[in-house]
Amino acid sequence: MKCLKIVGFLLLWTLAGIPAGFALTPVEDSSEDIYWSAPMTVHDYDKNTDLHNIALSTVSVTELEFLKLGDDLINFTTRSNKSPIARSLDSLEYAYSKLPQLKSVQWFGQFWDALQLRQLSLSDARVLSLFLFTADPYGGATSMMRVRADKLIIFVEDTVHGIDNTLMLPFNWGLSSLRDKPTKIKSLGYVADGLGVLRRGVFQSLDYVNNKLTLFGSDILFGVKKIQDTLIRHKRKKEHGRLPIYAKMPLAIFEKNRSHFKSKKKNAFAGTVPEWQARLLYDPELLPDDIQPADFPLLENFPTQSSSQEVIVATEYTLWEKVPRELKRYVITPDEVAELVRP
Amino acid sequence: MEKTFLFLIGILCLAHTGTGYAQDRLSANSPNGPLPDSKVLVIFVDSLRPDILDKMVAENRLPNIKRIFYDQGLRFENFFTIFPSLTVASYGAFLTGNYPDQSGLKAMSLFERFATRKKNIFERIFRIDETFPRYYDLITDREKAPEILKRNKAKTLYDYLGETFHSTVVPVIPTLAPPAWPHLAANEVEHPYITATESRKIIDDINGKYALRYMVPDRRAKMLMVWFNQLDTDQHKTPGGQFSPQVQKTLENSDQWIGRIYDALVEESGGRHPYVVLFSDHGAYGGEHGVYNQPYYMGHDLFYKTFKMNVRGPDYSITYPGTDQESYVYIDNMGYGQARIFLPVADSLSGNWVRPNTLYELTHYGLGPNRKPVNLIRELLDIDLKERNTFPVTIGPHPVDLLFVKLSDNLIYVARQGGSEALIQVENRNGILFYRYKPVKNVSQNEHGALTYDENPLEDPLGYLKDPKFRAPDAAEFIREYHDSNGWLEAAYETAYPDAVAAIGRAFLWKTELAPLARSQDPDIWISAAHGWNFRTDVIKGTDHGPIFRDATLATLMISGPNIRHGVDPSPHHIIEVAPTLLQLIDYQGKTHFDSAPIEGIYEMS
Numbered sequence: 001m002k003c004l005k006i007v008g009f010l011l012l013w014t015l016a017g018i019p020a021g022f023a024l025t026p027v028e029d030s031s032e033d034i035y036w037s038a039p040m041t042v043h044d045y046d047k048n049t050d051l052h053n054i055a056l057s058t059v060s061v062t063e064l065e066f067l068k069l070g071d072d073l074i075n076f077t078t079r080s081n082k083s084p085i086a087r088s089l090d091s092l093e094y095a096y097s098k099l100p101q102l103k104s105v106q107w108f109g110q111f112w113d114a115l116q117l118r119q120l121s122l123s124d125a126r127v128l129s130l131f132l133f134t135a136d137p138y139g140g141a142t143s144m145m146r147v148r149a150d151k152l153i154i155f156v157e158d159t160v161h162g163i164d165n166t167l168m169l170p171f172n173w174g175l176s177s178l179r180d181k182p183t184k185i186k187s188l189g190y191v192a193d194g195l196g197v198l199r200r201g202v203f204q205s206l207d208y209v210n211n212k213l214t215l216f217g218s219d220i221l222f223g224v225k226k227i228q229d230t231l232i233r234h235k236r237k238k239e240h241g242r243l244p245i246y247a248k249m250p251l252a253i254f255e256k257n258r259s260h261f262k263s264k265k266k267n268a269f270a271g272t273v274p275e276w277q278a279r280l281l282y283d284p285e286l287l288p289d290d291i292q293p294a295d296f297p298l299l300e301n302f303p304t305q306s307s308s309q310e311v312i313v314a315t316e317y318t319l320w321e322k323v324p325r326e327l328k329r330y331v332i333t334p335d336e337v338a339e340l341v342r343p
Numbered sequence: 344m345e346k347t348f349l350f351l352i353g354i355l356c357l358a359h360t361g362t363g364y365a366q367d368r369l370s371a372n373s374p375n376g377p378l379p380d381s382k383v384l385v386i387f388v389d390s391l392r393p394d395i396l397d398k399m400v401a402e403n404r405l406p407n408i409k410r411i412f413y414d415q416g417l418r419f420e421n422f423f424t425i426f427p428s429l430t431v432a433s434y435g436a437f438l439t440g441n442y443p444d445q446s447g448l449k450a451m452s453l454f455e456r457f458a459t460r461k462k463n464i465f466e467r468i469f470r471i472d473e474t475f476p477r478y479y480d481l482i483t484d485r486e487k488a489p490e491i492l493k494r495n496k497a498k499t500l501y502d503y504l505g506e507t508f509h510s511t512v513v514p515v516i517p518t519l520a521p522p523a524w525p526h527l528a529a530n531e532v533e534h535p536y537i538t539a540t541e542s543r544k545i546i547d548d549i550n551g552k553y554a555l556r557y558m559v560p561d562r563r564a565k566m567l568m569v570w571f572n573q574l575d576t577d578q579h580k581t582p583g584g585q586f587s588p589q590v591q592k593t594l595e596n597s598d599q600w601i602g603r604i605y606d607a608l609v610e611e612s613g614g615r616h617p618y619v620v621l622f623s624d625h626g627a628y629g630g631e632h633g634v635y636n637q638p639y640y641m642g643h644d645l646f647y648k649t650f651k652m653n654v655r656g657p658d659y660s661i662t663y664p665g666t667d668q669e670s671y672v673y674i675d676n677m678g679y680g681q682a683r684i685f686l687p688v689a690d691s692l693s694g695n696w697v698r699p700n701t702l703y704e705l706t707h708y709g710l711g712p713n714r715k716p717v718n719l720i721r722e723l724l725d726i727d728l729k730e731r732n733t734f735p736v737t738i739g740p741h742p743v744d745l746l747f748v749k750l751s752d753n754l755i756y757v758a759r760q761g762g763s764e765a766l767i768q769v770e771n772r773n774g775i776l777f778y779r780y781k782p783v784k785n786v787s788q789n790e791h792g793a794l795t796y797d798e799n800p801l802e803d804p805l806g807y808l809k810d811p812k813f814r815a816p817d818a819a820e821f822i823r824e825y826h827d828s829n830g831w832l833e834a835a836y837e838t839a840y841p842d843a844v845a846a847i848g849r850a851f852l853w854k855t856e857l858a859p860l861a862r863s864q865d866p867d868i869w870i871s872a873a874h875g876w877n878f879r880t881d882v883i884k885g886t887d888h889g890p891i892f893r894d895a896t897l898a899t900l901m902i903s904g905p906n907i908r909h910g911v912d913p914s915p916h917h918i919i920e921v922a923p924t925l926l927q928l929i930d931y932q933g934k935t936h937f938d939s940a941p942i943e944g945i946y947e948m949s
Contacts, residue, residue, distance in 0.1 A: 024658065024659060024660060025659070025880075025881070026661075027643060027647070027661045029664075030647075030661045030662055030663070030664075031662040031663060031664045031665075031666070031668065032660055032661065032662065034664055035664060037660075037662060037668055038668065039655070039660050040660070045483075045539070045540075046540065047540075048537045048539070048540050050539075052539070053537070053539035053540055054539075056538060056539040057535070057536050057537055057538045057539050059525075059529075060525070060528070060529035060532075060535050060536075060538035060539070061529075061535050061536060061538075063525065063526045063529035063530065063535075064529060064530060064535055065530050068530055097610075101613060110560075110562075113560055119523075119526060121526070123526075143522045143523060143525055143526055144522075144523060144526050146522045147522050147523045147526075147557075150522075154562070154563065158562065200505065200506055207517075207518050207522075210518070211486065211518060211519055214519055215486060243664065245664060245665035246665075247665070248712075248713050249712070317664060317665060320665050321665075325667055328665065328666050328667040328670075329666075329667060329670070329692040329711050329712060330711075330712060330713060331663060331665045331666045332651075332713050333651060333663060336651075336713070
């Protein structure tokens with residue numbers, strides 16, 4: 001039961017934070033497109049199937065007002081769009097608003113409004129039942145319950161203020177006349193003021209906690225999405241792991257990192273620009289787009305080269321992914337390779 | 344028992360008579376000030392252009408706005424927002440009554456090169472790592488903007504007023520949504536099983552209904568803030584923008600809500616009229632005569648394709664396979680009419696994010712070991728899209744109108760395509776900022792930071808020297824002197840770049856207490872789009888905001904209510920003047936930290 005309650009709360013808090021959002025659209029042939037690189041994510045607030053949206057919409061269904069559901073049911077069975085319950089209540093409220101605006105009428109109106117009876121929904125029923133069964137003092141607060149509590153306490157504050165005004169009326173009237181300016185001294189009003197301060201403090205704290213928990217709930221959903229993202233990345237890497245990556249670096253750098261390019265299963269080709277050009281002459285159809293690194297064994301030596309000489313390296317993505325970070329700055333695009341090796 | 348009950352009823356009836364007495368005594372009318380114990384209803388229509396409002400009112404399509412603000416009340420013809428003309432930043436200026444240098448809320452996206460504060464206790468206990476550089480979209484990460492304001496100790500209207508400030512969902516809100524708002528949204532949508540996506544499409548209706556149901560009856564509230572956002576959302580994806588009848592229908596819908604909320608508030612207050620303020624956070628550009636803004640995907644076309652750099656933005660990312668994914672340029676293009684560019688120091692692959700680049704580094708910017716350095720300033724200003732310009736007769740081929748670089752804490756470089764340049768110098772004199780705008784040419788900086796330039800008395804990037812609308816007997820002489828924000832606004836408000844000098848200054852500066860944030864959060868380059876262009880990432884024909892020129896910064900402000908004079912105020916005003924004015928209307932007596940005084944001369948006898 002406790003667990004259910006936590007889930008319920010998380011979902012509700014998520015509901016409070018309806019965010020606008022953007023989905024990332026990958027550019028063709030970019031790392032995001034091929035490998036679903038971060039920050040690519042399945043998170044997309046515009047999709048109805050997004051986990052955040054599903055959570056939010058699920059909670060929303062429990063927020064549907066009983067009166068609205070009743071009207072919908074009547075509308076559906078009578079195939080009309082009259083919403084008789086809402087209309088009747090509207091008429092009643094309208095009639096009430098047309099009563100002479102005596103203070104007592106307003107007082108009752110405020111009390112009625114504080115109850116928020118039209119807003120009763122499944123979410124209240126759910127939380128009330130939890131409240132009854134678990135006797136947990138924090139179990140009864142949905143967003144509408146919070147509104148009701150707030151409005152009811154305000155109603156009490158206003159009522160106490162009203163009583164105070166009445167009790168102090170002769171005194172204040174006399175004092176105002178004597179001083180020739182409006183003067184107001186309170187008695188019970190201080191109790192109402194104190195209640196107001198307490199109410200604001202409590203609700204501010206609750207709102208703060210609520211905000212934090214909403215974000216925490218959202219983070220949990222993001223955690224689920226991260227798992228999904230990781231799975232997609234893994235799958236994409238498997239599918240496109242053999243795609244070639246090109247890099248141009250000084251020979252000295254290459255020699256220093258030569259060990260990273262050796263692998264039992266995977267291999268790399270490295271050569272100077274003239275060597276690449278020679279291979280192109282030998283098989284002009286081969287490079288750069290259709291390079292198969294397995295066809296080009298890694299040379300053990302680069303004879304007759306000076307240390308300032310640059311080499312072009314071609315590797316499979318899965319091999320290149322593991323090379324030290326400082327080597328990644330040497331990556332060049334296939335277009336640039338084509339430009340370099342063009343005889 | 345019966346007697347006790349009757350006694351209680353009697354007390355309660357009398358109780359409210361007492362309240363009535365108190366109100367009668369307070370409502371002494373003074374025509375040169377606000378009515379005591381008043382409420383203010385603030386209607387915030389996102390991006391609303393004042394000329395569109397005038398046109399639609401003249402066509403009798405906005406009957407409620409007409410009766411509240413045109414048949415009575417005061418309209419401000421020259422009301423300007425900050426730069427960048429973006430929702431979160433502008434609303435932040437409105438909400439705090441502070442320029443961005445005071446609040447630290449400078450755009451719609453936050454980019455941090457490195458940490459500028461200690462981790463909080465929670466992060467320390469659980470050893471939560473923070474990785475830098477990092478960035479947030481302040482629209483999606485809604486909790487961030489209030490956090491920034493709180494951290495920077497910028498007080499907002501909701502801080503001053505507490506529970507007497509009641510708003511719908513707005514761009515900057517301390518709680519994620521008002522408590523009853525999600526419940527209302529769930530019951531307003533047509534298909535509750537997709538509330539999440541559907542509620543965003545009818546946010547104006549939900550906000551309107553929320554105002555009617557929860558704000559109007561709120562007896563505690565002194566200031567009611569209602570946001571209508573759909574106009575802005577729609578204009579971004581409609582070629583005619585606010586000039587199109589389709590988008591104007593959104594405004595007609597807002598007008599209906601404004602009428603209903605206003606009438607309900609009057610009824611709720613027993614016939615007493617509240618103060619009503621209609622304002623927009625910024626204007627919009629494009630759309631007139633069918634000329635929409637053409638997208639230039641700068642991140643892709645220039646930085647990714649030409650410079651071979653990895654690029655990231657608030658809602659996009661393009662990287663080359665095999666490269667270091669953490670080496671990138673960050674381009675914040677939010678609002679689409681401006682872009683803030685953040686680069687690693689000296690070289691796109693340096694991975695060094697300790698500070699913004701110097702002008703020298705930007706003009707000799709490295710692109711890694713395999714490519715030649717480029718002059719980013721020239722490259723950006725010289726982007727030429729004549730081959731794909733759909734409107735060659737009316738729209739120029741260069742998408743970048745103006746470019747800004749911060750050279751030091753009090754010096755900003757301004758450049759325009761074609762070679763005109765200027766320096767904005769800022770001086771703090773006893774807490775008041777004074778600005779000097781110096782037209783120059785041939786600006787350059789050597790690697791040691793020494794700046795050289797020639798004075799240029801003939802041409803300036805904002806065009807003030809040649810603009811007959813620049814209100815100074817001798818523009819050149821005026822420009823030679825330092826002036827405060829008001830001085831510059833008075834002089835330039837009729838030009839194509841009203842308030843630009845102070846707005847650029849404030850966009851880059853930081854108040855002393857926030858100065859340590861500069862190195863982490865200042866952009867390397869800030870650009871403002873030219874008419875007819877934007878920096879979108881998708882091919883959508885629409886209209887936008889964000890730039891510094893007139894259409895984007897000219898916003899709407901109207902006030903109506905007891906003792907407010909009727910007519911049009913042609914004098915220039917700034918968005919930061921609104922918050923103090925609002926607090927004056929409700930007779931707020933607490934201490935405030937505004938950058939401006941209330942607007943003068945709004946009352947009948949003033």
